[in-house]
Amino acid sequence: MSDDAPLCARCGSAVTVNRENYELFERMHWLCFHLEFEHRADVDAPCSHQSCPWFVIEALRRGLIDAGLDPTVIRRQAIARRTATTE
Ligand SMILES: [Zn+2]
Ligand SMILES: [Zn+2]
Numbered sequence: 001m002s003d004d005a006p007l008c009a010r011c012g013s014a015v016t017v018n019r020e021n022y023e024l025f026e027r028m029h030w031l032c033f034h035l036e037f038e039h040r041a042d043v044d045a046p047c048s049h050q051s052c053p054w055f056v057i058e059a060l061r062r063g064l065i066d067a068g069l070d071p072t073v074i075r076r077q078a079i080a081r082r083t084a085t086t087e
Contacts, residue, residue, distance in 0.1 A: 008032050 005014035010032035018030045025033035041047040046054035061071045
């Protein structure tokens with residue numbers, strides 16, 4: 001992370017990943033912009049916006065189930081892989 005990264009107008013932490021879109025996103029993280037201006041639901045639930053992270057997670061979860069896969073097993077595998085690579 002760069003020490004001179006601009007700070008998010010909503011949460012106050014450094015904006016690094018979407019730094020090139022800092023002004024476009026009203027000087028916020030993309031997620032903070034979404035929650036501030038686009039998300040019209042409980043912040044812990046999906047909204048109707050097509051790029052809402054909760055909506056995307058739910059769509060992928062349903063897709064895994066439709067494909068005959070268990071999202072819980074896949075999540076456990078991902079956690080195990082992450083743990084293995086960080087040790
Ligand atoms: Zn933020
Ligand atoms: Zn949303």
